[in-house]
Amino acid sequence: MLDQGRTNMPMTNEFIKELQNVTTEKQIHEFLVYLISGLELDYFLLKVSFPISMIKSDFMIIDNYPQPVSQLYQIENILKTDPIVDYCSKNHSPIFWGKVAPSELKDINRGLFPVNQSGFAVPLHGPMASFGMLNLSTGADKPNCDHILSEALTVFQIVMPYIQDAIATVRSESYDHKMQLTCREIECLTWATEGKSAWEIAHILGCSERTVTFHLNNATAKLKCTNRYQAIAKAILTGVILPNS
Structure with a gap:
């Protein structure tokens, strides 16, 4: 296990430098394997959802569970009913699994895990309504299980912002670049979110109504939507358009 001297800032800075070079999911997986091995943890499960509409999301799931466990966790969608997930969706601070009633966790896990695990979860709340959690266990x-988890939590609380940045980098690398809108298309769509008609937007931007309609139609097509209203919702959820700060 990393001793007291190795969990200091120099060690943490080493982890941060590694994360700053991450550009793929495989590299995130390799980094987490490397990190938990140094902290004497056994398993990790990283799940992040990226809304693409009000009812659909893309998911990033990275873990080192034995394959059957990993598949069951995804296929049966156990995470939707996990009390740890419910906590993480409403909070930003980490939680030790012991804070949740053992009976609740037992009902959720149903003997899927290969060992009698103890661990903690770190909530992830990112831009554009993205949400996730990182479960770490032993x-x-x-x-010295409690000591191992406490030491690990100290490290992860420091490196989590960098893990989130790495997730964002990977997400942007795999993002559909055809969805990238021009400045004019974004302007027109932004004014549409304010309830402005094509005629009103034309007067605001100093162009013809036909030009505004052209830009809105292009934006709708690039976002793979069927109408302007769906395009507005998707653009907001995916961060294509952002509120003025």
Whole structure:
């Protein structure tokens, strides 16, 4: 296990430098494997959702669980009913699994995990309504289990912002560049979110109504939407258009 001297800032800075070079999901996986091995943790599960509409989301799921466990966790969508997920959706501070009633976790896990685990979860709340969590665990019967988890939490609280930046980088690398709108298309769509008609937007921007309609139609097509209203919702959720600060 990393001793007290190795969990200091120089060690943490080493992890941060590694994260700043991450550009793929595979590299995030490799980094987390490397990090938990140094902290004597056994398993991790990173799940992040990226809304693309009000009812659909893309997901990034990275873990080192044995394959059958990983598949069941995804196929059965257990995370939707996990009390830890419910906590993370409403809070920003980490939570130790012991804070949740053992009976609730038992009902959720249903013997899927390979060991009697003890761990903690770190909520992730990112831009454009993205939400996720990082679960980290070790065998509950491991010597000094509580100390291992406490030391690990200290490190992860420092490096989590950099992990989120790495997730954002990977997401942007895989993002559909055809969805990128021109400045004029964004302007027209932004004014449309204010309830302005094409005629009103034309007067605001000093162009013809036909030009505004052209830009709005282009934006709708690029966002793979069927109408302007769907395009507005998708553009807001995906961060294509942002409110003025």
